[in-house]
Amino acid sequence: MRILVSxxxxxxxxxxxxxxxxSLLAKLLEEQEWGKAQVITxxxxxxxxxxxxxxxxxAMCFAAEIKEQHFEEYLQIARQFLAKESAPGSDPGLCVVDLERLKNEVELKEFAFKAKKIVLNKEEAYEVAAKTGAYLSEHGGEGIGVIGALAGAGLRLSGNDGRLRGKLKVNAPTRLITSGEIKQQSGVEVVHSTEGQMIEDDxxxxxxxxxxxxxLDGRTTLLVFPNQTEDAKWQTCTKNYLKQF
Amino acid sequence: MWKINDKGEKVFSLGKEAWQEAVAVASVCTYFSLDDDDELVSEEERSCYNCRYRRWIPESFVCLK
Structure with missing residues (x-):
């Protein structure tokens, strides 16, 4: 089964x-050989x-494939892990969505994008979780992390929000590399310009x-913009640019 | 460079796009500590904008040190 953990x-x-x-929650899933986690956003x-x-x-979220017989156990372990590992003074929230049993997907996404624009409360989060079938729990403090956890799942589900955790691993000593090699080395699915132009592999x-x-559009995407030098037509975006995602 | 808000917090008065000034302040700050890689927004590593003790607010950030 396919799940989202946020x-x-x-x-x-x-x-x-x-x-x-x-990252530790994702690792835990794989160490137990219960499933495979995808990138964290x-x-x-x-x-x-x-x-x-x-x-x-x-908020941080990852998608994962998990063997159905281990789902409940993983949920239990994730809860305990979060309660144990969260920092003093924090208000941790956990959201797990079983994508095959998700109802009212639109409502989950609407809640998620609202959390980027307006102040929401815990009651609203629990209400949406109940309507959608998302599992939602708090693990200390005021527990207000449930709002962000649910929103994180909805935003990941939308496929059009967030940046990937960590840097892409690309080996290019001269700093010049083709789009195709970037995809091959890093696993990124698409390279396109900030204006939406697809960058050919060569x-x-x-x-x-x-x-x-x-x-973007449900795919891991490396964004580039026109380079000012003659060495290469494109260059990767700055942190400043990427902060909007 | 700084102003005190109604909560008594130290707010960076130049906002979120004063890249050079944020670098200059961090260069002489003894509390500077680099935040997680995922939270960095300035290309210059040592910048208040990349510091774990900055708390973003709508118009700027609060320095928590």
Whole structure:
């Protein structure tokens, strides 16, 4: 079965980040040989004075294939793990969506995109979770991480939000590499320009300091923009540009 | 460079796009600590915008140190 696992608000200023916790949750699934996790995406939620986030208010989510007989056990372990690993003072939330049993998908996505624009509360999150069949739980503090956790799942489901956790692994000593080689080495599915132009596999790209992918149209995507030099027609985007995703 | 908001917090008064100034401030700050890679937004690593002690607010960030 295919699931989404999303978490939010597990950290404090000094602790490891929510991304690392998500990574450990994904690893746990694979170590038990219960399934295989896909990339982790980071989803930016609303920054607002009425929302008590730690420093940036982002949720982390991954999709996974899991053997059905291990689903309940994994859910149990994930709950315990989150309760144990979350930092003091945090308000962790966990959302797990069984994609085959998901109802009212549109409502989940609507909630998710609303969480990027307006202040939502826990009651609204639980209401949407009940309508959609998403599993939602809180694990300490005020538990308001359930809002971001549910939103993170909806945003991942949309396929059009978030940047991938970590940097793409690409080996190019000269910093010049073709689009096709990038896809082959990193596993990124698509390379296209910030204007939406597909980059052919034989086109050269200059790798900047940041080689990060984003999620667009349900595919892991490396965005590039026109390069000013003659070496390559394209170059990877800066962190500053990518922060909008 | 800084102003105090009504909660008594130290707010960076130049907003979210003052890249050079955020680098200059961080270069002499003894509390600077690089945030997780996934949260970095400035190409210059040592920048208040990349610091784990900055808390983003709608118009800028609050320095928590």
């Amino acid at each position: 978490i939010d608000d597990t950290d404090n200023l000094e602790s490891r980040g929510t991304g690392e916790i998500a 980071r989803h930016q939620l609303l920054v607002h004075p009425d929302i008590p986030y730690t420093s940036h208010n982002s 086109e050269l790209i200059y790798l900047g300091e940041t080689i990060k992918a984003v999620m």
